[in-house]
Amino acid sequence: MPRHAQLPVYHDVVRAEWVDYNGHLRDAFYMLIFSFATDALIDQIGLDDAxxxxxxxSIYTLEAHINYLHEIKEGTKVRTEMRVLAHDAKRMHLYLEMFAGDGEEPVAAGEQMLLHVDTSGPRSAAFDADVEARVRALVDAQATLPAARYAGRVIGLPGQTRQ
Structure with a gap:
């Protein structure tokens, strides 16, 4: 994603306990970092803990996809930039790209479908007006960005039919 746009950003560092036997960030921890980034976005749209x-x-994750693009190692500073690709009354389609340090090429990309929930059910619920306005403002601010490079990808082997 181009850095000239005003995007929500989350920063972290690859911790020793997140690294596998090859010295690389374990696959599950890419999702953990994306999850932490999503938490930061949820706070930004007005759904902080209070x-x-x-x-x-609250917000529940309905679906998540990750593209692992480059390995990263312990101690690497990471930056996750987020975009809301679409939303409706109850859901957000979130796109995330993770970068190593000040790098320009993503090391991972992810998508999440998030659902706004009334926790007394729990059951889905429309966003409150103030939250929906912040989500809409993010979508509007990002409207001129080029298409999200790794969004909408399907997993499968080339030339194979699905059953």
């Missing part, structure tokens, strides 16, 4: 508790609202 609001979630007061309103009985």
């Amino acid at each position: 609001v979630r508790k007061a309103r009985g609202r």
Whole structure:
């Protein structure tokens, strides 16, 4: 994603306990970093811990996809940039790209489908007006960005039919 756009960003560092026997960030921990980034976005749209508790609202992840593009090692500083590709009354389609340090090429890309939930059910619920306005503002601010490079990919072997 081009860095000239105003994108929500999350920063972290690859920790020793996240590294595998090859010295690389374990596959599950890419998702953990994306999950932490999603938490930061949820706070940014007005659903921080205090609001979630007061309103009985939360966000659940319905689906997630990760593209592992380059290995990274212990101690690597990572930056995750986020875009809301689409939303409706209850859901957000989130796109994330992870970068090593100040790098320009992503080391991973991910998508998540998120659902706004009334925790008393739990059951899906429309976003509250203030939260929906912040989500819409993010979508509008990112509208001129080029298409998300790794969004919408399907897993499968080339030339194989699905059953």
